[in-house]
Amino acid sequence: MIWNETIECADRQTLTEIQSNRFATMIERMYYNVPFYRKELQKIGLEPGDITSIGQLKDLPFTTKQDLRDNYPFGLFTVPQSEIVRLHASSGTTGKPTVVGYTRKDIDMWSEVVARSLTMAGVTKNDIIQVAYGYGLFTGGMGLHYGAEKIGASVIPISGGNTKKQLQLMVDFGSTALACTPSYAAFLGESIEKEGISPKDIKLKAGIFGAEPWTEEMRVQIEKLLGIKAYDIYGLSEVIGPGVSMECEYQCGSHVFEDHFIPEIINPETLEVLPYGELGELVFTTVTKEAMPLLRYRTRDLTRLHIDQCACGRTLVRMDKCLGRSDDMLIIRGVNVFPSQVEAVLLDMSETTPHYQLIVTRENNLDALEIRVEVDDQFWSDEIKVLEGLKKRISHNIASTLGLSAKIKLVEPGNIERSEGKAKRVIDNRHIQ
Amino acid sequence: MIIKQLSVFLEDKTGRLTEITRILAENDINISAFTVAEASDYGILRLIVGRPELALQVLKENGFSVNTTDVIGMIVPHEPGGLHQALKILSMNNVSIDYMYAFALENSASVVFRPSVIEKAIEVLQKNKMELLRTSQIYQL
Numbered sequence: 001m002i003w004n005e006t007i008e009c010a011d012r013q014t015l016t017e018i019q020s021n022r023f024a025t026m027i028e029r030m031y032y033n034v035p036f037y038r039k040e041l042q043k044i045g046l047e048p049g050d051i052t053s054i055g056q057l058k059d060l061p062f063t064t065k066q067d068l069r070d071n072y073p074f075g076l077f078t079v080p081q082s083e084i085v086r087l088h089a090s091s092g093t094t095g096k097p098t099v100v101g102y103t104r105k106d107i108d109m110w111s112e113v114v115a116r117s118l119t120m121a122g123v124t125k126n127d128i129i130q131v132a133y134g135y136g137l138f139t140g141g142m143g144l145h146y147g148a149e150k151i152g153a154s155v156i157p158i159s160g161g162n163t164k165k166q167l168q169l170m171v172d173f174g175s176t177a178l179a180c181t182p183s184y185a186a187f188l189g190e191s192i193e194k195e196g197i198s199p200k201d202i203k204l205k206a207g208i209f210g211a212e213p214w215t216e217e218m219r220v221q222i223e224k225l226l227g228i229k230a231y232d233i234y235g236l237s238e239v240i241g242p243g244v245s246m247e248c249e250y251q252c253g254s255h256v257f258e259d260h261f262i263p264e265i266i267n268p269e270t271l272e273v274l275p276y277g278e279l280g281e282l283v284f285t286t287v288t289k290e291a292m293p294l295l296r297y298r299t300r301d302l303t304r305l306h307i308d309q310c311a312c313g314r315t316l317v318r319m320d321k322c323l324g325r326s327d328d329m330l331i332i333r334g335v336n337v338f339p340s341q342v343e344a345v346l347l348d349m350s351e352t353t354p355h356y357q358l359i360v361t362r363e364n365n366l367d368a369l370e371i372r373v374e375v376d377d378q379f380w381s382d383e384i385k386v387l388e389g390l391k392k393r394i395s396h397n398i399a400s401t402l403g404l405s406a407k408i409k410l411v412e413p414g415n416i417e418r419s420e421g422k423a424k425r426v427i428d429n430r431h432i433q
Numbered sequence: 434m435i436i437k438q439l440s441v442f443l444e445d446k447t448g449r450l451t452e453i454t455r456i457l458a459e460n461d462i463n464i465s466a467f468t469v470a471e472a473s474d475y476g477i478l479r480l481i482v483g484r485p486e487l488a489l490q491v492l493k494e495n496g497f498s499v500n501t502t503d504v505i506g507m508i509v510p511h512e513p514g515g516l517h518q519a520l521k522i523l524s525m526n527n528v529s530i531d532y533m534y535a536f537a538l539e540n541s542a543s544v545v546f547r548p549s550v551i552e553k554a555i556e557v558l559q560k561n562k563m564e565l566l567r568t569s570q571i572y573q574l
Binding site: 374375380382383384387388409410411412413414415 | 438440442443444449468472474475477479496498500502514531532547
């Protein structure tokens with residue numbers, strides 16, 4: 001099943017025309033409404049009328065997460081606040097979150113791309129979908145919710161957590177589709193037996209999982225545990241949220257909804273655009289978003305794009321599963337974590353030095369973060385109660401900054417591996433890639 | 434009267450204690466008394482040695498997190514109620530004890546402890562004729 005065949009199976013020329021028209025309009029809106037973009041475009045001597053084709057995209061400036069922070073909170077909005085109907089935000093590195101706004105039309109567009117995504121996973125109005133993504137500032141819950149309502153499925157807006165209740169309603173309501181993070185899906189799967197539920201009573205047939213990286217091994221495991229076919233949904237709040245791209249039943253990469261989001265792959269060092277099939281950093285330009293359009297936004301996700309025809313009939317470009325990051329960001333339990341945030345916390349505390357290491361593991365399918373902090377003579381105390389108190393305070397400050405609990409382990413000075421004089425800050429033992 | 438105790442941070446890793454005893458042995462430093470305090474994933478080794486300054490230096494050179502803490506050593510009559518008598522004096526004078534460990538010394542028993550207020554502890558114990566270990570005594574054990 002294809003939700004919007006006209007677009008999803010359009011020939012390249014038709015798609016390029018749609019993109020070019022929308023692109024020109026968007027550049028105009030950006031230029032006249034956002035001082036940041038106007039300045040950037042003026043720097044390269046460009047005026048709105050100069051843009052006529054999507055082919056000109058490669059000559060335009062990039063936007064980064066730092067630009068979003070610099071314009072916090074509403075500096076990149078192209079519409080007055082009265083037109084904004086929704087605000088979402090993701091956790092920030094310096095205490096300030098990344099804010100995204102939506103007009104009513106943006107919400108409609110978002111619902112449309114999520115409807116297309118759910119249709120790819122075989123979800124129809126006859127399905128009961130359990131949305132176990134978090135509802136709130138995070139885009140996962142509301143994003144899936146609106147898309148599912150658009151196709152007419154029955155939505156259970158249960159949000160994340162409360163595993164016992166998730167499973168009870170899954171059985172009692174007869175949920176046929178599940179949307180959540182892949183790690184939570186695996187956790188739910190493993191809890192079935194523990195809760196004394198017979199796998200026969202689980203009616204699920206499809207799972208729509210995203211917001212964190214996962215492996216093919218995890219897919220096999222989740223599919224077996226829940227008796228479903230598991231699909232990967234990709235998105236990031238800056239671009240729209242979940243529904244930027246989605247896997248079809250052939251699972252050979254995620255189809256990017258190119259009539260709204262134009263993908264490019266660049267070399268993160270030279271910034272030049274790379275041809276299809278080459279590995280590089282994924283960049284998105286939104287061409288229909290009203291509230292906060294983005295021009296060549298650098299996602300920092302590393303992947304490849306493929307343009308050859310997919311067996312499902314869709315002509316949309318496909319992107320591989322992300323193979324890592326061009327920066328040092330980690331995604332732990334769906335939360336974006338930069339090692340620099342941990343460093344900032346330790347620097348803020350007068351008793352600690354910023355010698356630390358993050359150890360990320362996956363235990364029972366849930367990510368666990370351990371932060372090793374070197375004991376330094378500066379704060380080294382002879383008394384256990386003082387050291388325990390310090391551990392508690394580090395743990396508390398980390399939790400309030402990252403929005404994620406971490407186990408703090410005090411280690412001896414010099415214990416943290418240093419390579420070429422530079423500390424090795426992150427050990428990721430999850431083997432996601 | 435004030436004894437310099439070495440406190441060493443011990444990571445929860447096999448062989449750390451052995452490493453310390455090796456370093457001390459190689460530098461001909463004798464251990465008079467010690468205790469290990471154990472927390473969830475690390476420990477603190479507290480020890481009294483002859484030549485504490487040298488021990489501090491060599492342990493630091495070998496990458497250990499180590500510092501010195503002032504403690505008191507006291508000879509306790511080796512009979513029922515011996516320790517009780519000493520502790521009563523301290524509690525009556527509002528001096529609390531952060532930690533304490535004991536060792537035997539020929540016919541008497543000795544305790545090493547870290548009081549909340551070290552000067553006051555010495556003063557009240559001496560006033561009550563409790564026998565405190567002199568620095569020279571304990572370092573030479």
